[in-house]
Amino acid sequence: MDDLLERAVGLIEQAGASYGDVRLRRDRTERLAVQNGRPEHIARSASAGVGVRVLVDGAWGFFGTHRLQAAAVEEAVRQAVAIARASAAARTEPVRLSPLEPATDTYETPHRRDPLAVALEEKLDLLVRATRAMRGPDLRLAQAFFSAFDTRQQFASTEGSRLEQHIVQTGGGIAATCIADGRLQVRSYPNSFRGNFATGGYEFVEAMDLVGEAPRVAQEAQALLAAPPCPAGRRTLILDGGQLALQVHESCGHPIELDRVLGMEIAFAGDSFLTLDKLDTFQYGSEHVHIVADATCPGGLGTFGYDDEGVPAQKTPIVEAGRLVGYLSSRETAPAIGRTSSGTMRASGWNRLPLIRMTNVNLLPGQAGSLDDLVADTDDGLLMMTNRSWSIDNKRLNFQFGTEMCREIKNGRLGRMYRDATYTGITPDFWAACDAVCGPEAWRLWGTPNCGKGQPGQTARVGHGVAPARFRNVRVGVKA
């Protein structure tokens, strides 16, 4: 453990704090974007600093510094304590933390190829080949992306925890943008907004076969230009994995954050319709809906060893047979439901306060077989694929999503393609209308690398395991 941390913990104790923790964090990232056969954007970044969090007179204070010298860290402790004392002056109830057994441990993301050690030339070659494999008369932008995040963190608390973690996250994808007659259509693989992401090494991107998928992606974007718009009405709807992952994220992941439920985020992102009185009683969805928050599942973008309060990664039941049974919680919020922390506090960097964040909020597989099986079991409906747009109200009830592509389903077969597909609903009504979830053979993890929350703003990388699922009587085809 770095001497800076031990020194900071000692100063926190001397200052009379009832609790304190210190994180020394070093982040390295790399983002590559290739467009139309040539590298368009290559950027690397490095960040290192210390974040000090203290509980003084029952109130929190936090200060972060990029200066890794003893004097700067001492100043950070002084600042954090002064901020906490000011908080205490306007605090009604003292913060109380759920108990935690101190731990000394290390954790590292299992990975085969360090994504930042792979030669730039090798990564760029893959992306260039993928964009060159996209063809089409109206193809304006053939894009390929790679991102890697490497985080090393040391954590020390006044309770005696000493933890070291090394998290490796990698992602990539391709996108074809066709433009004609003032109309723009995008098709992406394996997911929109720069692809799919996981904890793991470069092998995750190598397994995507970006070059092999590129011709299909470009063809579909071209075909979308000529496709009719998604008709309006109420239809049976099947969502593919990429879109369903974001549906879980927005309509389940955020409303189960206990800080939102307790009103702590109300002025910014909002609160939650899943109020405390609903725990263990509320029917969130149908009997087919089983959801867990699992920070331990291998490869999940939200997988780690310990959260940023030093709480071990856990698998927490959230929805069982449609009934709400749990929340994402922290040491401060868990006592409100009579439990201990579910280990979800994470900060986006050394300069930010840990917040309750999704880990991997997973919809467990059902018994509906593969996506082909589910389509074959559907007489009349729509299959919507790959997210294009999302919006949800501040209690997470009314949502509206747009997808890149839509296919009609007639008599168990996929039919015509539709563009500009949208669907909308009210969260518990929508999940109550879920009558089938595909099985383990169709279940996979999706990474959401851009989850925003908090003030100052923080971006978290979280995961969602899902298998495609079917929903009845959904309103589709919303237009301006």
Added chain:
Amino acid sequence: MSAWAEASRDPAARERRLLALGQAMVRTSRAEETEVLLADGREFLTRFANNTIHQNVGAEEASAVIRLVVDRRVGVATADSLEADALEAARESALAVAEAAEPDPDWPGLPKARPVKPVKAYHRATALATPRTRADFAAAVIAAARERDGEAAGIVQTEEGTLAVVTSRGVAVAASRTRAEANAMVTCGDGSGWAEAVAVRLSDLDADRLGRRAALTAEKSRDPRPLEPGAWDVVLEPPAVAEWLQYLALVAFSGKDVEEGRSPLAGRLGHQVTGDQVTLWDNARDRRTLPQPFDCEGQPARRLSLIREGVAEGVATNHYRARRLGRRVSTGHALPASSPQECMPMHLFMKGGRATANQLVGEMERGLLVTRLHYTNVLDPMETVLTGMTRNGTFLVEHGKIVRAVRNLRYTENVLAALGRIDGLSRRLTRVPGPCLVPTVRVRGVQFSGATEF
């Protein structure tokens, strides 16, 4: 306060230090062209909810964005530090990236130095605001909410920072700024209200006024009733107007998107794109906004007309996009070289009209008054179709009077078309965090596609 902390708060000293650091990096660079963007500052944010401070944070942050060019190959690397070893590592990283990149035949070179006039954007007392000052501000908002039996949530934030750009083309500029922002959301039972403000000086923000305004709206918006979605005439308060304009800027006003054909203004500059009552511009130098004298390439900020009387006139560029669009110099809207977005207008203005906000409501036969919008997102960038929710006070207006609060609605609307249906604008412009300076506007026939349960 330590000697280091005291010295770091002298903005002139900080500017000199960053310029010297940048010049040393440029002087010792092995690349043909070098651009160094350096930032150093502090940010403090006090957050309250349930009538108590629950999060209270501060951080001192620094960053360096280094862009190197070798044989028309461009490499970018960033470091969140100004320490010598971190800067050297970033420079080596940028060089490695440049050497791995392909030559860009269109690379126009870094822009040369152009005169930059300073702006007043720094307020020492705001830079020195203490945790106690922010806590007192929060307490004043909470007290105003309590007067109406409300619960307050929100933020009060102060920050100071210095930005410097030094390049091998002779650019060497630095400027310091402060910024204070506060907002209040007050809930009274099932009603809620909102108020927000941003300024260079914390002393220009009035905690009591913010709290009272949000509490008043919260009280009025109790017991909201369901309302059938559909087309409604709407008076949009400034936060809602600003949200539309900021998303419009995102999809329409970037020179990069125009050049790549994915902006709705691609091929339409000089054409009527919305109603002639709509005039939009960007001006980072205007003292009514949060002024900044130059962009991230060190080019002077200047007024840029975006839409004049409904006609698309301009889009924001950095040097690279300006040249590709056939312009000699940029509009002064470069983002850091590490940003894939490249260029964006960040200080939007909308021309007002002749009315007062009260008149806009008073003249409405039947319609809605919308306080603010929530979670807006883009459905179709080429058609500027956005969707989002109303929030913190949506009211039914009949015969010029607010008759009751209604539950929040989802809009799905082509914003350029909707702006074309504006039939009234307030004379007064309000500064909204962003920053944007916008009027209250009345729009005919806004499409509401759904409703929620509160």
